[in-house]
Amino acid sequence: MNDFNTVIEISNLNKRFKSIVAVNNLNLKVLKGDVFGFLGPNGAGKSTTIRLLLSLIAPNSGTINIFGNSLKEHRKMILARVGAIVEKPDFYNYLSAYKNLEILAKISGIEVKQTRIFELLELVGLKERYKSKIKTYSHGMKQRLGIAQALLHDPELIILDEPTTGLDPFGMKEIRDLIIRLSKEEKKTIFLSSHILSEIEMIADRMVIINKGSTIVEGDVKELLNTDSLKVIFEVNDIDTSKSVLENTKWYKKITSITGNNLTFTLEQNEISEINRFLVEKEIAVSAVIPKRSLEEYFLKITSEAN
Numbered sequence: 001m002n003d004f005n006t007v008i009e010i011s012n013l014n015k016r017f018k019s020i021v022a023v024n025n026l027n028l029k030v031l032k033g034d035v036f037g038f039l040g041p042n043g044a045g046k047s048t049t050i051r052l053l054l055s056l057i058a059p060n061s062g063t064i065n066i067f068g069n070s071l072k073e074h075r076k077m078i079l080a081r082v083g084a085i086v087e088k089p090d091f092y093n094y095l096s097a098y099k100n101l102e103i104l105a106k107i108s109g110i111e112v113k114q115t116r117i118f119e120l121l122e123l124v125g126l127k128e129r130y131k132s133k134i135k136t137y138s139h140g141m142k143q144r145l146g147i148a149q150a151l152l153h154d155p156e157l158i159i160l161d162e163p164t165t166g167l168d169p170f171g172m173k174e175i176r177d178l179i180i181r182l183s184k185e186e187k188k189t190i191f192l193s194s195h196i197l198s199e200i201e202m203i204a205d206r207m208v209i210i211n212k213g214s215t216i217v218e219g220d221v222k223e224l225l226n227t228d229s230l231k232v233i234f235e236v237n238d239i240d241t242s243k244s245v246l247e248n249t250k251w252y253k254k255i256t257s258i259t260g261n262n263l264t265f266t267l268e269q270n271e272i273s274e275i276n277r278f279l280v281e282k283e284i285a286v287s288a289v290i291p292k293r294s295l296e297e298y299f300l301k302i303t304s305e306a307n
Contacts, residue, residue, distance in 0.1 A: 004032070004068065005031055005032050006029055006030070006068065007030045007031065007066065007067060007156070007157055007189045008028070008036075008064075008066055008191065009028075009029050009030075009064075009065045010026055010028045010029075010062070010064055010065075011027055011062055011065075012025050012026075012027065012061065012063070013025070013026040013027070013049070013052065013062030014026075014061045014062050015045075015048055015052060015057070015060055015213075016060050021212075022213055023045045023213040024045070024212060024213035025062070025213075025214055026045070026049060026215055027215050027218075028208045028215055030191055031189075031206065033183070033187065033189055034191075034206050035179060035180070035183045035190045035192060036189070036191050036205070036206050036207065036208075037194065037200035037204035038191060038207070039194070039207055039208065039209045039299060040209060040210040041195075041211060042195070044210050044211050044212065044213065045212070045213035045214075046210065047086075048213075049210075050159060050161050050191075050193060051086070052064060054079070054082070054084055054086065054159065055075050055079065056086075066157070067081060067156070067157075081156045081157060082155050082156075082158075082159065083150035083151055083152075083155035083158045084158070084160070084161075085143075085146045085149075085160050085163060086159075087162075089142060089149060091104075091134045091142065093133065093134045094133055094135060095133065095134065097121060097126055097130050097134065097137070097145055097148075098117055098118075098121065098130040101117045101121070101145075102117060104149050105152050108153070110152050112152055112153075116152075118130070120152065123148065123151070123178075123181070123186075124144040124147055125144060126144060126145060126148070138171070140167050140168070140170070140171030140175070143163055143167065143171070143175060144175065144178060146163075147160070147163070147175075147182075151182075155188070157190075157191065158182065158188050158189070159191045159193075160190065160192050161193045162193055162195065163175050163179075163194070164194065165195075172199065176199060176202060176203055180203055183203075192204065197299050200221070205221065206219065207224070230266070230268075230269060231266055232265050232267050232272055233262050233264050233265075233288070233289070233290040234263045234264075234265065234288075234289055235261055235262050235286065236262075236263060236279065236284050236286055237261065237284065237285040239260070239261050242263060242279060243258065243263075245278075245282045246263075249278070251267075251271070251275055251278075272291070
């Protein structure tokens with residue numbers, strides 16, 4: 001019986017290129033409505049996995065089920081419900097954005113109305129530039145047009161391979177906002193491969209970290225980030241008095257560094273408010289409390305442990 005809440009299920013997937021093991025007994029599950037972060041260091045097997053998901057290459061062993069069906073047995077039906085950007089999208093540079101989408105739809109055998117093309121251009125923020133030739137577009141605009149192309153057939157699942165590569169912070173924000181909109185408003189399931197860890201932290205619901213082609217950890221982003229201690233910086237008005245009053249407390253040994261007016265602790269989540277309250281009761285003004293736990297730290301920790 002199909003689990004209609006599971007969009008992608010990879011089980012014991014393996015792919016070798018001669019002596020190189022690119023994907024090694026990989027397992028993961030993407031649920032309907034997820035913005036799913038697919039993380040791993042360079043050479044971890046991310047691009048190979050995406051090529052396997054899109055049936056561009058075949059696995060040596062293991063299974064890929066998408067929409068509850070075997071990709072091997074139902075390839076055509078499945079891919080008709082999937083949109084993807086792999087590497088950099090290519091366009092006809094001397095044609096307009098509108099004309100490019102029209103031609104690319106015809107090449108793909110998609111019947112698309114003029115109104116649908118304009119809807120997509122508006123969705124990705126390019127409607128005002130629909131007449132402009134692609135050669136006048138920035139890299140970020142081309143990436144957004146690539147997403148519009150992937151949406152031409154109104155897919156349920158969108159696979160994006162490093163969509164923010166080479167973008168400046170503004171371009172990254174545009175793509176991030178678009179992904180959130182696709183998830184929340186368009187109700188798409190997003191499979192997002194990225195090396196920009198802070199981006200995943202901001203937009204993903206669930207994630208998997210892979211290393212050397214294998215799953216290291218998978219789960220809810222917020223839950224995974226809360227499993228370990230946090231680095232927390234307390235900015236105080238009187239560093240000497242702060243050190244003095246903390247010296248005989250259980251928290252003193254948890255101080256990892258003292259710089260200027262900043263005390264950096266390694267703490268459990270529930271200890272942050274306790275220390276803040278203690279310092280305020282001792283008449284020490286706390287001007288800032290800054291948790292430093294990030295996906296990047298978690299990523300580095302988890303992948304180093306796997307090596």
